[in-house]
Amino acid sequence: YKAIFTINDKQSQEKMDALRALGAEVIVCPTAVEPEDPRSYYSVAQKLAKEIPNSYYPNQYANPQNPEAHTLTTGPEIWEDSDGRITHFVAGMGTGGTLTGVGRYLKSKNPAVQLIGVDPIGSLYYEKFKKGTVGRALPYVVEGIGEDFFPTTMDLNLLDDVYQVTDQECFVWARKLARMEGIFTGGSSGGAISVALQVARGLPADAMVVVFVPDAGDRYLSKIYNDDWMRRHQYWEAEWQATADQVVRWKQKRHPGERLIIVATGETAQRALQLMQDNEVSQLPVFDEGMCVGTVREDEILNLALRGADLAQLVLRECMKAPLPVLDLEAPIDRVTYLLTNESPAVLIGMGNKEYEILTKYDLIEMLASLTESPAGAKRGPVKL
Ligand SMILES: Cc1ncc(COP(=O)(O)O)c(C=O)c1O
Structure with missing residues (x-):
């Protein structure tokens, strides 16, 4: 075929x-x-x-054989393997084939079994289930769950509850499942595990929560299991849960009275170079009316001088480069490290009231070094701020 x-x-x-x-x-x-x-x-x-003549369109969204396959196979398998003790079934909501098909079988065996759907934020299911209304579908990244319409293979009336999940939650939990349990699966399974754990938390010891993990991890090697992809899309969850705020506070304590040195767009390259040398820094943010509009770097100014530019006449407006990225105080530390290692030598942290602090790779290294060393110089355990 x-x-x-x-x-x-x-x-x-x-x-x-x-x-x-x-x-x-x-x-x-x-x-x-x-x-x-x-x-x-x-x-x-x-x-x-x-x-196409003689073609067959399986149409997973409207084909009754989709849920039926789960009623005939997945449902009985779960019922038998759990010796009929299953109390809750948690699964992602895509076409609905899994939840509807398994749900029909399990409820026929024990109507008290709770069916719990897992829906990504941006999909229409959650609002339809909770309020009966149809919201606006928004983009999300996790594959295989959520819909932007209502397929006939999904019987929402059968469900007992629906939980929403974020993309990050799906990916972080898929990664945890691989490392902690050796179960190598995808984002929809990560979301289902996250919800199953929330459901299980409030249940008595004799409850049995079965969570459906339908996927294979090698389909996501370039995404969920790629550290760089996770960082680039800000899904990475650092084991060290610090924020930019903590680094800024540490820096201010370590170097009291030190203020962000800035230059104005109308100042000359010579003045900027002098400021950098006086303060032993290699770049300066260029500000205009309280906003960072550019950056000048020592090596770039020296290059201009070597090419014959008159530094005393050259104003920064004409030679500055793109401004440094600006993050707020709540930004996770891994966002700061990602920018510092991949995109920019420094980042600005907005402190409110048009005030900024600058963080460089050196600040992070200095802080980590001080936190991981005991007074005697020996290494301590995990970093705690
Ligand atoms: C990776 C993944 N997870 C979950 C689902 C959802 O399953 P169902 O369509 O039975 O609701 C699908 C459906 O194709 C899927 O591909």
């Missing part, structure tokens, strides 16, 4: 590669369009099914 898959562009490259490796044709469609839009992956699949 010839297989054609329509898939949206937020799905991982690994999924597309695997389908193509198996000989399928993959048509990638935009995620950011309405389901009725002719470019959506739903519409493209329907169109192909109409156009």
Whole structure:
């Protein structure tokens, strides 16, 4: 058989590669369009099914065999493996095939079994379940769960509760599951585990929560399991849970009275160079009307001088580079370290009232060094601020 898959562009490259490796044709469609839009992956699949003679369109969103497969297989397996002791079933909400199919079977065996759906923020299910209203679908990154319409394969009336999850929660929990339990899975499973743990927390000891983990982690090696991707998209959760505020406070205590040195756009390169040398810093933020509008660096000014620029005449407005990134005091420390190691030699921290503090890699290293050394110079345990 010839297989054609329509898939949206937020799905991982690994999924597309695997389908193509198996000989399928993959048509990638935009995620950011309405389901009725002719470019959506739903519409493209329907169109192909109409156009291609003798084709079969499984349509997972409307095919009763989707939930039925779970009623016939997954449901009985869970019931039997738990010896009928299951009290709660937690699963991600995609087409609804899993929850509806498993739910129908479990409720037929014991109507008291609680069915709990896991929905990403941005999907329509949560609001529909809680209030009966249809909100506005917003983008989210986790794959496989949440919908921007209501498929007939999902029976929301069957559910007992729905929890929302964030992308970060899904990814961080998927990573924890791999490291802590050796279960290598994807973001929708991470979200389901996160919710299952919240549900389990308030339950008596004889409750049995079963959580459905439907995926394989190697489909997300370039995303969830790629440290750089996690940092770049600000999903990384550092083991050291500090904020920029703590580093700023530490710096101010360590160097009392030290103030951020700035230059104005109208000042000369010579003046900036002098200021840098006097204060032993290698870059300065350039300010205009209380806002950071640029940066000047010592090595760049020296380069200009070598190329014949008259530093006494050259105003910074004409030679400054892009401003330093600005973060607020609540910014997580891993955001600061990501910017310092990948994008900028320093970051500005907004302190309110148009006041700023500057943090460099050196400040972080100095602080870490002081926190991990005991008075005798021996290493201490984990860093606590
Ligand atoms: C990774 C992943 N998680 C969860 C789901 C949700 O399952 P269901 O469609 O049965 O609701 C899917 C559906 O394809 C999926 O691909």
